[in-house]
Amino acid sequence: MSLVARHLEANGIATVIIGSALDVVEQCGVPRFLFTDFPLGNPCGHPWDREMQEKIVRQALGLLAGAAGPRTTVKAPFTWKESDPQWRGRYGRVNAAERERLLALGEERRRQKAKAKAAARDP
Amino acid sequence: MVDTGEPVPYMERTRQYYRALGYAKDYVWAHHDEVPFAKLSKPLSDCRLALVTTAGPADHGGKRQLWSGAIDPPPARLHTANLAWDRESTHTDDRESFLPIEAASTLAREGVFAGLTPRFHGVPTDYSQRSTTEDVAPKLLQRLRDDGADGAILCPL
Numbered sequence: 001m002s003l004v005a006r007h008l009e010a011n012g013i014a015t016v017i018i019g020s021a022l023d024v025v026e027q028c029g030v031p032r033f034l035f036t037d038f039p040l041g042n043p044c045g046h047p048w049d050r051e052m053q054e055k056i057v058r059q060a061l062g063l064l065a066g067a068a069g070p071r072t073t074v075k076a077p078f079t080w081k082e083s084d085p086q087w088r089g090r091y092g093r094v095n096a097a098e099r100e101r102l103l104a105l106g107e108e109r110r111r112q113k114a115k116a117k118a119a120a121r122d123p
Numbered sequence: 124m125v126d127t128g129e130p131v132p133y134m135e136r137t138r139q140y141y142r143a144l145g146y147a148k149d150y151v152w153a154h155h156d157e158v159p160f161a162k163l164s165k166p167l168s169d170c171r172l173a174l175v176t177t178a179g180p181a182d183h184g185g186k187r188q189l190w191s192g193a194i195d196p197p198p199a200r201l202h203t204a205n206l207a208w209d210r211e212s213t214h215t216d217d218r219e220s221f222l223p224i225e226a227a228s229t230l231a232r233e234g235v236f237a238g239l240t241p242r243f244h245g246v247p248t249d250y251s252q253r254s255t256t257e258d259v260a261p262k263l264l265q266r267l268r269d270d271g272a273d274g275a276i277l278c279p280l
Contacts, residue, residue, distance in 0.1 A: 001175070001177060001246065001279035002153065003255045003260060004259065004260045004263060004277065005277055007256060007261065007264060008260070009159040009161045010159040012164075013161060013264065013267055013272060013274060013275060014161045014162060014273070015161075015275045016274075016276055017277045017279065018278050019278070023134050023135075027153070028155060029156070029157075029158040031159065031160045031161070035130075037130060038213075039208070039209035040133075040208040040209045041209055041210075041220070041221065041280055042215070043280065044220055044222070045219070045226075046220065047214060047215075047216060047217035050219070050226070053223050056226075061236060061276075064163065064167065064172075064274055069160055070158035070160040071158050080212075087209070087212040088129075088131050091133070091209045091211075092133070092136035092139070094139050094140055098143075102140075102143040102145075103144065105144060106144030107145060
């Protein structure tokens with residue numbers, strides 16, 4: 001999406017990204033970014049929290065209109081659920097106990113990909 | 124693991140995960156020193172805006188491609204099963220939590236901006252950066268122009 005933002009901006013359409021992967025977006029470099037520090041999946045607010053979702057969109061609109069220059073990142077003033085303080089450690093973690101399972105999963109993926117490639121070459 | 128409150132290092136997590144899957148080469152994320160910047164051409168209250176998601180249509184055919192959907196009536200659900208989001212911490216049952224059509228419409232009715240374009244758009248998250256920059260992004264630009272969008276709110280899951 002960051003690459004899409006850059007293309008739109010280069011062609012005169014102003015953009016604001018609302019997203020939760022701070023490092024990925026800033027690595028690419030985008031004009032305006034509202035960072036919501038939530039687990040990936042709900043960049044625009046906690047599920048079913050209409051008040052928070054509206055505040056986040058309102059803040060994004062303020063950023064769209066008000067940013068003075070590119071690479072403007074603003075952090076939304078909300079946190080993930082108090083009942084789940086450990087969420088940051090969860091996504092994509094690799095446990096030692098899972099190494100064998102993950103390696104087998106990767107091998108299966110590579111087999112499937114090679115198969116699809118061969119089928120495309122020789123239908 | 125102690126939670127320091129620092130943002131999650133997704134690139135490092137992803138590198139470690141793919142190494143564990145046995146991939147020899149790390150993914151290289153796009154990086155640019157120069158960042159283009161377009162100002163809104165008129166006051167926000169006069170601007171028509173488009174919403175863009177990375178989710179797919181609920182009746183997805185399995186093919187990842189640029190697609191568009193009506194904002195009225197808004198879709199109840201979208202297809203997110205093929206995207207990388209945190210399945211252990213949350214869910215995507217509330218479409219407003221990643222594509223806020225109703226929240227944006229409320230703000231438009233308030234006069235904060237002129238209104239949403241009749242269509243929102245879905246862009247595929249592609250491993251290939253070339254496919255995104257040379258195919259998807261130009262097609263999306265054309266659709267936004269066709270819809271008279273002055274700006275866009277991009278909401279990647």
